[in-house]
Amino acid sequence: MDRFQAMETFVRVVDAGSFKKAAETMHVLPSTVTRSIKELESHLGARLLNRTTRALSITDVGLRYYDSCKTILRDVHAAESVTAQQKGELNGTIRIGAPPSLAKNFLIPALPDFCERHPGIRLDFHLSDATVDIVQHGIDCVIRTGEPPLSRLVARRLGAFHWYICASPRYLEQHGHPVTPDSLKDHAAVGYIHSRTGRSTRWGFHDEAHTVAMPRAGQISVNDTDAYVAAGVAGLGLIRIASYMVRQPLSDGHLVRLLPDFEAPLEPIFILYPQSRHLSPAIRAFIDWCTARIEQEGIKW
DSSP, X not given: OOHHHHHHHHHHHHHHTSHHHHHHHHTXXXXXXXXXXXXXXXXXXXXXXXXXXXXXXXXXXXXXXXXHHHHHHHHHHHHHHHHHHHTTOOOEEEEEEEOHHHIIIIIHHHHHHHHHHOTTEEEEEEEOSSOOOTTTTTOSEEEEESOOOSOSEEEEEEEEEOEEEEEOHHHHHHHOOOOSGGGGGGSEEEEEBOTTTSOBOOOBOSSGGGSBOOOEEEEEEESOHHHHHHHHHTTSSBEEEEGGGSHHHHHHTSXXXXXXXXXXXXXXXXXXXXXXXXXXXXXXXXXXXXXXXHHHHHTTO
């Protein structure tokens, strides 16, 4: 039995809350995880986990062993990272959570630069708009838009983007151009339902006289950002969309930006990660890269 690997497996199981979820984070079969834990318990002569068909819980001995394993694993990974840094290399796998729209329209197109700088780092993206427990899912860091809720996670601001109100030339030919936020009430909007909140968006502006303005509801609502943009391009109504998502449709003339003189509040972008005495140099390199890229691109957003 590889004790170091067994310790890592045990920590993954506790963090994930199940053998199946731990196996998914490790890209192995659940039977492999089960066998590793059984061998570890046999070696230690103690039960670490209580298992039933419905739940998994940690024993008192298991909890003390878990805390010790976390400390040992952090120190080992830190020692390995120091060696790699001295050789001028960074390596390892980073599991990253991000909204699909941000990954598709910004992160992934920019990744060749990161991969060229750090060929030894493997990036494993898990794309979702839903809020997840990053520790339970074995995710190292997660990128989110908007102010993060209070939590035990470290939140580092990466930058911000603008909200654009857009419509297709076809829609504008049929319904005219809104010239002030107040005139939005004479127009129909494509509805967007947030997967995280289940609520529709509200449209705000910096101008105190136009704090919130909303067009009337159109005939269609969606909960996917690509579909939302497509509905705007199809002329189904106005859309309020992150600036980075409509660069190409605006450039191609498929969408027109409206009310540019009435800026909406900037939307922040944060990266969140668990508190740790030893933040992996690979993760730190990715965070620093994200910050630099978003600051650079933010001038254009």
